[in-house]
Amino acid sequence: MLKTIDLFAGAGGITEGFRKAGYVCVCANDIDEEAKHTFTYNHPTVPFVLKDVREVTAAELLAAANCTAAEIDVITGGPPCQGFSLAGQRLSDDPRNTLFREYVRIAADIRPRVLFFENVHGIMNMQNGRVLKAIVTEFEKIGYQCKYNLVNAADYGVPQARPRFVLIGIRGFDKKITFPQPTHGKNEESGQMNLFKRELLPYVTVNDAFSNLPVVNQGEGAEKMKMRNHYDNDFQKKCVGERNPGVIYNHRATRHSKAIQERYAMIPQGCNNSILPPEIRTKKQNAYKLDLSLPGRTVTCNFRTDLIHPVMNRGLTVREAARLQSFDDDYCFFGNLTRKAKWLTQDDQVGNAVPPLLAYAFAKHIKENMIPQFEKEK
Template sequence: MPSINTVDLFCGAGGFTEGFRKAGGYETVFAIDFDKQAVDTFNYNHSASSAYCRDIASVSREEIVEMTKAKHVDVVIGGPPCQGFSLAGLRLPDDPKNQLFKEYVRFIRILQPEIFVFENVSGIMSMQGGLALEAICNEFSREGYELSYQILNSADYGVPQARPRFIMIGSRSGKRIPMPTPTHTNKIDAELDLFHEKRASHITVKDAFSSLPILEQSQGAEVSENLPPLNSYQQLIFGTRQPGAIYNHRATSHSQRIIDRYAAMPQGGDIRSLPPELRTKKNNVYRLNEKLPARTVTCNFRTDILHPWQPRGLTTREAARLQSFDDDYRFFGNLTRKARYVTQDDQVGNAVPPLLAMALAQHIKDYL
């Protein structure tokens, strides 16, 4: 059976493409992102594909056609930033705030895929009182696509993180494609089997972390030896590129005052859980609860998301496990934002969780 050809726009470190790779049967014809270190990460982990470090607006129609290598593109995936949309009625004018989304539409117009999968933040549904989403739908409908969209919880698809994502699927077949059926649910519903479907329990932080080498302050390395998996989730993300290797597991060092603050915070708690003398004005710091999926992993997980058992923020690898990346998926780049390019943390925090992407990829196969 021939491969299903995909193009990944705003690909970042490659979480979307990784999920499609895991689903099997897909080939990424090309990918695009403006950040060099994210593209380096993508190309290292997807050596059979080509990711281009380009400003998407600078890529001409002729170059787009050339990048396809004369292959028909079946599916376009990606999630352009949509913050700050500018509206004129229910149309998106040629305003710089709309440029990246307009480029996504331009690529679809040129490539004419059978299906596209558009991912974004959950807040897009309420942006400008819902008018931004209506304008987005209008743009895609003008290109001939039937649309379905929904907020999906990544935890419902085997990701150890309750990360809500807006997903829109567009189809040129004239039929709307529904969302994939969840495979996981909370422990109580899983035990009661309320929906008469054999759904597994949500993957917890403990499920994700229990086999990782424990690191104290400033310990760890960019490349080290992995420990054997202890459960089915860890087996799933153990890796197939360099099985037995683990990358990017380095802990940062905190001052003693910060260590004391972190140590006093209970699992599932935040700054408000602390006694007054240990609190700060920064309220968006919380400690993971080992018995639940993590809250949304942001790009600031070294300072804002605390390890459940250690008084420190997360390593890149710990955050990557919560995002469902394989342990041998290697991230390139710096750990601080002093550099010109995005950090390893940005690449992980901005990524589409691969297991959510895999569920979407497996689902849309039935409609191609």
Template sequence: MKNNKPTVIDMFCGCGGLSKGFIDAGYEVLLGIDNNKSALETFKHNHGDAVAMYGNLFETTTIADMANLIDNQEVDVIVGGPPCQGFSLTGTRNEHDERNNLFQSMVKAVEHFKPKAFILENVPGLATLYKGKAKEQIIEEFTRLGYKINYQTLYAPDYGIPQIRKRLFFVGLKGDETFEFPPPIKTPDNYVSCSDAISDLHDFTDDLGFDISEYLSPPKSEYQKFMREKTDLLYNHVGTKHTLEVIDVISQVPEGGNHRDLPPGVGESRKFNEAWTRYHSQKPSKTIDTGHRNHFHYCYNRVPSVRENARLQSFPDDFKFFGNKTEQYKQVGNAVPPLLGYHLGLQLKKYLCESLERKNEQTV
């Protein structure tokens, strides 16, 4: 442990949503590795002294490079979300997609650093696709290294996140203990809603806003107070200029509706499942994706800004995104909600502290 804080490496870190949650839970992030430069710029800015490493996790030399960059410090936890395109229900479901085996780089990292625990995150479909072969292989590989594995799909609204999102987590503890997942802190009758999350963020009536701006209204919910706690400035809240035709179509979608609620002949260019979806103010948002063309504000006739999507993902307002706007949307959509990372990190700390206490007792 570094400075009495458990240490973390974040593999496939992206902008670092999962490890941001661990920072908030009292961990020290040593390093994040990814092959997206703009995401790494975001990671570096928001993760203190952590090293942001640009690397290809297909390469066998990468693990040694990671160790060198952190001066071979002890690593307590390795977290990561290998790309899920091969398993995602919206992807190709190609059983032989090389990205399906990227978890092997996490196996190699765990084998090298021998952390007390690891967390592997992916889409829920990973547990059942190809008759569960991928899930069984993950469990088998890490069990071979001496880890007791437990896995569970977590539902984001249960943990105070204003977004309908499910993610599968594998947690492995070194030794014989089994990790128990954190219990929900919310129920359907008190989920954080879209309005709770973003109603304080101004509309764009006279201009599209600026990358750095001031709040124009006070917080209107406890969630908004929490999001604004560490900043007096608003980042990444920039609007999108739509054509008059697109604005007209959006205006005809009722709150909580989608393309199925449009009159015949309207919005014909987009008729897939998520097309022309307007959020509902009193419910969590739909799952934030990597694009920004299909979901719309619950009352304004536009797509949400990067900051609004970040709020719905539980990124606090002091977390600043870099790259062009398309890259920022992608970073937000690809991320694990920091609040999920926070609750997992808090729960995992119980096991890490117990492990440290036993080690100290044995030393004495």
């Protein structure tokens, strides 16, 4: 059984994807109490170290996992990268670099076979690419060959056009790193141009994700609801939970004022509120109404105001956003719905998560293509 340690685990999107690919997460770490609540409810057998990563040692993680370093196959995670600072061509000692350095420190101490590092797509262009070069250099210093790319979650069956940066590091410099081939996309018309291309499944759309969810109007819904046994497509069947099938969580809609509802009603699908007449337009210009026929826009931590339901004149519920992120329906999120609390909200946890289906695609590929390269070392 392949074993992982999940750093900056949050709500557990990476752990969930790797779990479905047959891995066992033996320890997770995050600093947020509500993220821990969500993670441990959905992964009750995984030890969780609730602590600032800067205060965590590799020995502490291994003790919690009841494992030796040699047993760890993959370390996963994506430390916040905002504010990376360079000194010349190298990452400086600026405190804003600290979290990434902790990831490197723990990886250097444990030395897993593979590193799975996920982050925002903008990391590729920070300081004209010098930040990315410095990050790769840090991984190479501790003995990892790296390959990175910008990927789109929609290409792997997630109903969301979410661009993300993914880096795979493999221990040693004598091994081959590849990325999983997309499974979904737009197929060209049949003919000579398509003779040698793989046939892709069509993108999973917002309609594919939403069509069988209970109808929830303004201010309606509940934290726990029964789900009717009706599925319109394969994606919806994949969303049936293994833990508590027939139940969905976190499907509560915000109540909007009449003026907001009227504004939302005037926005066509696939457009944002900049299309509105100037006299009723607000300062916020990025409220986007989802298009039923396309994968959704990127789910942010502000999806209640950034993303408008394609049919109902309201923001999304946590469950709808979780569907766009490819979480199972019985994956329950804990925490407040507003930012008055000290800890992460449900919205933050969903918006920050790595889509489990994206994590699954990489986990499966690593299992089949990266890990076997270590067999000769045993």
